[in-house]
Amino acid sequence: MRADLLPISISYPAQRTADAEKTNRTKFSISSAREVKETGERGVQQWYTASLTKNAGETNATKPTRSSPVPEHAGRVCRPGSNLRHQCRYIRRGGIAAAGVAATVIRPRTCESANSMDAKRSGRLGTAGMVASFGLLLWMEHRRSLRNPVESKERRVARNLGVAGVSAVLLHFAERPVSVPLAKLVERRRLGLLQRLSLPAWLETLWATLMLDYTMYLWHVLEHRVPVLWRFHAVHHADLDLDASTALRFHFGELAASIPWRAAQIVVIGVTPRTLAIYQRLLMLSVLFHHSNVRISTRTERWLSRIIMTPRLHGIHHSVEHNEVNSNWSSGLTIWDTIHQTLKPGASIDNVTIGLADYRDPDELTLPKVLKMPFERSTAKRVTQRPGKGNS
Numbered sequence: 001m002r003a004d005l006l007p008i009s010i011s012y013p014a015q016r017t018a019d020a021e022k023t024n025r026t027k028f029s030i031s032s033a034r035e036v037k038e039t040g041e042r043g044v045q046q047w048y049t050a051s052l053t054k055n056a057g058e059t060n061a062t063k064p065t066r067s068s069p070v071p072e073h074a075g076r077v078c079r080p081g082s083n084l085r086h087q088c089r090y091i092r093r094g095g096i097a098a099a100g101v102a103a104t105v106i107r108p109r110t111c112e113s114a115n116s117m118d119a120k121r122s123g124r125l126g127t128a129g130m131v132a133s134f135g136l137l138l139w140m141e142h143r144r145s146l147r148n149p150v151e152s153k154e155r156r157v158a159r160n161l162g163v164a165g166v167s168a169v170l171l172h173f174a175e176r177p178v179s180v181p182l183a184k185l186v187e188r189r190r191l192g193l194l195q196r197l198s199l200p201a202w203l204e205t206l207w208a209t210l211m212l213d214y215t216m217y218l219w220h221v222l223e224h225r226v227p228v229l230w231r232f233h234a235v236h237h238a239d240l241d242l243d244a245s246t247a248l249r250f251h252f253g254e255l256a257a258s259i260p261w262r263a264a265q266i267v268v269i270g271v272t273p274r275t276l277a278i279y280q281r282l283l284m285l286s287v288l289f290h291h292s293n294v295r296i297s298t299r300t301e302r303w304l305s306r307i308i309m310t311p312r313l314h315g316i317h318h319s320v321e322h323n324e325v326n327s328n329w330s331s332g333l334t335i336w337d338t339i340h341q342t343l344k345p346g347a348s349i350d351n352v353t354i355g356l357a358d359y360r361d362p363d364e365l366t367l368p369k370v371l372k373m374p375f376e377r378s379t380a381k382r383v384t385q386r387p388g389k390g391n392s
């Protein structure tokens with residue numbers, strides 16, 4: 001039996017057959033034993049019909065009696081993401097008006113497959129959305145650029161996409177196999193702070209997103225404070241210009257180092273797969289936007305920067321000046337910089353030089369050199385702890 005299933009014994013003494021004796025435990029994939037309670041005859045009959053339809057030849061469950069306990073979810077909102085929720089949807093789609101009946105004997109594998117299909121479909125849509133957002137920002141950068149470029153745009157974008165390609169492989173084979181199963185485990189076992197509070201779904205998602213955003217701020221600070229992390233993060237900061245492609249320029253070593261942090265975020269906060277997916281998309285949109293070289297009117301940007309990180313604000317974080325790079329760390333909401341008094345809105349964009357002071361030659365920033373950069377001894381001496389000096 002899969003460890004993630006909650007077994008519930010249901011027996012029907014009056015009609016138990018020899019075969020049924022062998023399978024007197026019917027397994028329900030439900031999110032909580034609290035969702036199990038009595039239903040009336042109609043619900044039981046519909047449950048039984050659905051069971052036989054879905055599992056013809058696969059189960060020996062016998063017809064329950066009026067008093068048989070049947071899991072149900074009357075009055076509860078089906079939320080996507082859990083096995084129970086998908087079972088609910090299947091019942092509705094199948095035309096069985098089983099309002100209140102969530103417990104079917106649909107094999108857990110069926111629900112897992114459905115979850116997987118939904119996740120894949122959602123993932124493809126999310127990827128398409130990100131590609132479209134990236135393209136839109138590149139077009140807007142062309143039409144309304146905020147800073148004058150130092151390097152050729154084509155050369156930089158190609159290099160940054162090269163760094164992103166290597167990192168994408170690591171994300172696919174190392175990060176996702178950790179974060180997604182962990183989030184599923186959190187949902188099944190109700191692990192983490194928010195899972196213990198039993199909040200409404202929307203409120204749980206909101207709190208989780210806020211807490212993920214705050215802990216992302218802390219991670220970014222650590223990347224600047226801890227020398228070994230800074231060596232990898234410096235690859236991102238070494239870009240001589242700042243645009244939407246810089247948002248994808250994270251060294252694979254930096255992403256690998258962030259996996260334990262992401263795992264801790266999921267388990268401690270109690271992040272479900274759905275919330276994780278929502279947060280990751282919001283984060284990606286935010287990161288693309290505030291790295292972009294899109295000129296927004298000063299008035300609009302001043303208003304926006306009270307809520308979210310903006311291109312001008314984040315440009316200051318990419319400055320060669322140490323007192324500027326140690327500011328504006330937020331990845332989403334600027335409230336975290338405000339609380340920690342690290343928000344630096346004042347610098348004029350004309351006075352900001354993007355990049356690292358010790359890496360001004362584009363020939364030192366080719367794709368192979370950028371990928372090797374964190375591992376070079378000379379690099380370590382040049383970048384280690386530089387941002388930590390003169391901290392605000």
Ligand SMILES: [Zn+2]
Pocket residue numbers: 220224233237317
């Ligand atoms: Zn940074």
